[in-house]
Amino acid sequence: MPLPSNPHLNQQTARSVVAASAAALGALTIALRYWYSKKGPGAHVGDPATAARRVNGVAEDEYDFDEYDVVIIGGGTAGCALAARLTEDSSIRVLLLEAGKSSLDELFATVPISYGQMFHTALDWDLWTTPQEHSGGVAKYWPRAKLLGGCSCLNAMVFHMAAPEDYDEWALAQKGQEGANGWTYREFSKYMLKFEKYLPSARHPKVDASLRGESGPVEVGFFGHQANGTPKFIEACANAGIPAVPDVNTAKGTLGVTKAMTFINSSGRRVTTEFAYLTPDVLRRLNLKVVTRAHVTRVLFDTSGSTPRAVGAEFTQPSGETFRVKARKEVVLSAGAVHTPHILMLSGVGPADHLREHDISVIANLPGVGSHLMDHPVVDLHFRDKSESSIAFVAGKSLAHRLKLISALLQYRLRGSGPLTSNICEAIAFVRSTDRSLFPPEEFPPETDPEDTTSGPGAPDLELFFTPLTYTKHTGGVLPPGHYFGLHAVLLRPSSTGTIRLKSSNPYDAPIIDPQYLSTPHDVSVLVRALRLLSRIARTAPLADMLDPVGADDAALDHALHTRDDAALAERVRRTAETLYHPACTARMAPRSEGGVVDPALRVYGVEGLRVVDASVFPTIVSGHTAGPVIAVAEKGADLIKADLSKLKA
Known part of the structure; x- marks a missing residue:
C-alpha cells in the first residue's frame, strides 16, 4: 500500500515502519540465538576444581596434582x-x-x-x-x-x-x-x-570427489552463498589469463581461479x-x-x-x-x-x-x-557496484537494509541458505608474480622481476579474491553509503619476518607483536604487481559491467588505479596493508x-x-x-x- 501524501504522516509512518522492522529484526536475532544455543553439541567442565587442584599457598613440590x-x-x-x-x-x-x-x-x-x-x-x-614502520607507521x-x-x-x-x-x-x-x-x-x-x-x-560437478576426503569429521563443500559478482570475477580472471579450475586442493596444484570451497556445512552453519x-x-x-x-x-x-x-x-x-x-x-x-x-x-x-x-x-x-613470525598481508581495493548486488545490507542501518536483512534471516532460519551463508571471500585465484602470461615482459621487464620466494615452480606467491561487499580496517573504516564490491591482493610468500616478544613477566599482559610488514622491497614490489593485475581484472568483462562510473573520480575508491604509477601503488600498499589472520x-x-x-x-x-x-x-x-x-x-x-x-x- 502506498504511503499517504501528507508529509507529516509520511514521516510518522516511516518511523513506525523503521521501529517495526527493528523490533522484528531483534526478535529474529533472539530466536536465532535461542535455536543455535539448543542445537550445538556437547558441553564442558563447569567447575575446574573437578579437573584440577586449587593452589592455596602450598609449595609447588609438595602439591598433590x-x-x-x-x-x-x-x-x-x-x-x-x-x-x-x-x-x-x-x-x-x-x-x-x-x-x-x-x-x-x-x-x-x-x-x-x-x-x-x-x-x-x-x-x-x-x-x-x-606501529609498523614500513606499513603506514600505525599499529x-x-x-x-x-x-x-x-x-x-x-x-x-x-x-x-x-x-x-x-x-x-x-x-x-x-x-x-x-x-x-x-x-x-x-x-x-x-x-x-x-x-x-x-x-x-x-553446482560444481567438475570437482573430482574421488580426490577429496569422504569420512572425516569436518564437512567442507560449496554450501555457502554465491553472490552475483562471484562468477563474474571468475570469468573475468579467466578472460585476463588466469585459468578457471574446479579444485585448487589436489596434487595438481593450486594455480588458477575458482569458487572457494568452504568450512560451511549443508545446514549453512560454520x-x-x-x-x-x-x-x-x-x-x-x-x-x-x-x-x-x-x-x-x-x-x-x-x-x-x-x-x-x-x-x-x-x-x-x-x-x-x-x-x-x-x-x-x-x-x-x-x-x-x-x-x-x-x-x-x-x-x-x-x-x-x-x-x-x-x-x-x-x-x-x-x-x-x-x-621468524610470518603472516600474509592483504591490500583491499574498493569499487562501486552499479548492479547493486552488494550484500552489505547485513550491516546497514537504513530501512531498506533492515527489510533485506529480515528477509535474509528468515531464509537462513528456514532453509540454511541465502546471503547470511556467505563466507565473504567467495572466489579465489592463485598466481605467480612472474607469470609472463599475466605480467608480459614489455610491461614488466625481466630485470624488475622480484626474487622467487615460492616453494617451487607450481606454487603461487599471490592470492587474489573477490568479496560481494567491501570494508576497510577489518570493518573499522567507513566508506560513503552505496553498493560496493571488493578485490583483494594477498602476499603469500613474504620475505619480511617479525617477532613475538614479552611485554613483561605478567601473563595477563599481551605480548609485543611486531610482524615487520613490508620491511623488504620484495614484498612491496610483488603487491604492486598484484594491484596492477587486479585493476586489469576489474576492467575485464564481465566484471567490468558492474563498475559504476560514479566511482571513477572518487578518491576513496580504486576505479582509476590503472592510471597511477608504481610509486603511487607502492604508497597505496604501504598505507593500507592489513593482516589476513594467518600468523x-x-x-x-x-x-x-x-x-x-x-x-x-x-x-x-x-x-x-x-x-x-x-x-x-x-x-x-x-x-x-x-x-x-x-x-x-x-x-x-x-x-x-x-x-x-x-x-x-x-
Whole structure:
C-alpha cells in the first residue's frame, strides 16, 4: 500500500515502519540465538576444581596434582582436533585447557557472515601489533578468537590446503632429521584427507570427489552463498589469463581461479573444530576433560634431572583462583602462533637474554621461540557496484537494509541458505608474480622481476579474491553509503619476518607483536604487481559491467588505479596493508642450529615431555589459507603422540 501524501504522516509512518522492522529484526536475532544455543553439541567442565587442584599457598613440590597423561594448552583450531583424536585411545587421559568459552551458543560464531561482529569483544583477544614502520607507521589490529575452536570461529572459512610444493619444502627444511620425510606432500596429504568430509555439489560437478576426503569429521563443500559478482570475477580472471579450475586442493596444484570451497556445512552453519571434533559422543568419553575460561600462565617443569621435563600447567579462572594440573607424559601447546610462544617464554623457554630482561628463570635457551613470525598481508581495493548486488545490507542501518536483512534471516532460519551463508571471500585465484602470461615482459621487464620466494615452480606467491561487499580496517573504516564490491591482493610468500616478544613477566599482559610488514622491497614490489593485475581484472568483462562510473573520480575508491604509477601503488600498499589472520612460524620445525624450536615429531628442543601442535610449527608460511593445514598438523600430531605413548607402554 502506498504511503499517504501528507508529509507529516509520511514521516510518522516511516518511523513506525523503521521501529517495526527493528523490533522484528531483534526478535529474529533472539530466536536465532535461542535455536543455535539448543542445537550445538556437547558441553564442558563447569567447575575446574573437578579437573584440577586449587593452589592455596602450598609449595609447588609438595602439591598433590591431578594427573593426566596429556595436558593440551589451547582449545583452538588444533587443540580441539588433537583432544578428540588422542582420546580415541581410551587408555590416554587428556585435559584440554581453553582461555575462552564454548562457541556453540555464540550466534556470531555460527552464522557464517557474522564473524566480524566478534571483533573487539570478549570473544576476541583484541591484539594489536606495534606501529609498523614500513606499513603506514600505525599499529595493526589482529583478530584472534578467544573461544573453543579458536580462529576456526573467526576466519573466512576458506578450505584451502596450499601448494603441494610447500610441504616438500617443509621436509627439506629438516635437513634429514628423523621423521622429516613424513612432512612431504605425499606423506602429509593423508592427514588432509583424514579430517575432510567433502559433500559433492551439483553446482560444481567438475570437482573430482574421488580426490577429496569422504569420512572425516569436518564437512567442507560449496554450501555457502554465491553472490552475483562471484562468477563474474571468475570469468573475468579467466578472460585476463588466469585459468578457471574446479579444485585448487589436489596434487595438481593450486594455480588458477575458482569458487572457494568452504568450512560451511549443508545446514549453512560454520564448521569450527569444536563443532566438528568435540561432539557429544567425544565429550562423553571418560578419558577427556575440557576446562574453559582457563588462562594458562605457565608450563610447569621438573628440573631435578639432567634435562628439564614438562610436568604440568598452571592456570587461572576469571574469579582469580589459580589451579595446577599434572601431565604424567606430555604437555602440548596448541595456543596458536601468538600465545604458544608467549606461554613458552613466560615459562622460561625462549631467548635467554630476553627472558632474563624480565627476571624469568631460563629453563631452555631457544632463540627461535617467538622469532621468524610470518603472516600474509592483504591490500583491499574498493569499487562501486552499479548492479547493486552488494550484500552489505547485513550491516546497514537504513530501512531498506533492515527489510533485506529480515528477509535474509528468515531464509537462513528456514532453509540454511541465502546471503547470511556467505563466507565473504567467495572466489579465489592463485598466481605467480612472474607469470609472463599475466605480467608480459614489455610491461614488466625481466630485470624488475622480484626474487622467487615460492616453494617451487607450481606454487603461487599471490592470492587474489573477490568479496560481494567491501570494508576497510577489518570493518573499522567507513566508506560513503552505496553498493560496493571488493578485490583483494594477498602476499603469500613474504620475505619480511617479525617477532613475538614479552611485554613483561605478567601473563595477563599481551605480548609485543611486531610482524615487520613490508620491511623488504620484495614484498612491496610483488603487491604492486598484484594491484596492477587486479585493476586489469576489474576492467575485464564481465566484471567490468558492474563498475559504476560514479566511482571513477572518487578518491576513496580504486576505479582509476590503472592510471597511477608504481610509486603511487607502492604508497597505496604501504598505507593500507592489513593482516589476513594467518600468523605462523613462531616455534618453527627446523634444526635447532638454524633457529628451530621443534623437531619433526613436534618435540621442543632441550626439554622433555613438551610439544607444539599448531601454526607455530610451520617451517615457512604456506602459500594459501592456514586453517586446513593447521587441522592436518593436529591430525598428524595426534598420531605422533600416540606412537610415542605406545612405546612407553611397551
